[in-house]
Amino acid sequence: MEQHLINFVDIYNKLSDKNLNLLKSIYDENVIFVDPLHEVEGLEALTKYFENMYANVSSISFDIKEHFVLDNMGFLYWDMKFSHSRLNGKKVITVAGHSKLTFKGSKVVNHRDYFDVGALLYRNIPLLGQVIKTIEKRATS
Template sequence: MTRDPSLEAFCAFYNKLDKTCTNRLAEFYTEDVSFRDPWHRIEGREALIRYFDTLYARVGECRFTFAERLRDGDQAFVRWTLTVTHPALAGGDPVTVDGCSYLRFEAERVREHHDYFDAGALLYEHVPLLGGAIRYLKRRLD
């Protein structure tokens, strides 16, 4: 299977995404983009830029390792592993979570972006007190 240039460029951009390059989002997203993750629904590129500026303000390392990618027409799916460091999570140690993204392209830029991942594994399990309670409950369910 051949790799799609627009999808590959998108993945390459995310591999280097940090607080210094959110101004490049216009290269990859349409003006009326709809973005969703487990915590937010963002409408419009300017709102997405503000969200990412806030999100990445205190992030240390943020690295995506992309696995399978599939594009059919204007739709694409990408499976990834995120490794992130943040002073408020896991004592600043790296946190890793697997996820995937559904993307819908328009004129080779993303018009719809929906991230799917375990929000607890990324955030809640690494917050003092709350994390211990969630890990305890997960062990009880096993």
């Protein structure tokens, strides 16, 4: 099981908009992928999700901080670094998160990501980000 998780991480570190066919080597045909913004069912839909993600970012990478395995599940703790032409003045945004992966054999059948949507998106949108930062400042003072 540990090797399946290591293989998963290796593939993610190689992923780009040019080699999304690698997804089929780590995800089951009927995979369910859920994050705070999306729910995707099936490998074809997941591949389209990744196509859209790569089309909308200038750069993206994942730095895996920790990982562990329990039965048929893998857990990853990561920092995602990305830049987007319409967020944070095109500067790199770092978001901490974690993933729970359920394996069937060597492939992931369920992938659930957890992260702070505010850190990913809302705080980095012009104007809205300033409003959120002002609200947070008042709430903590």
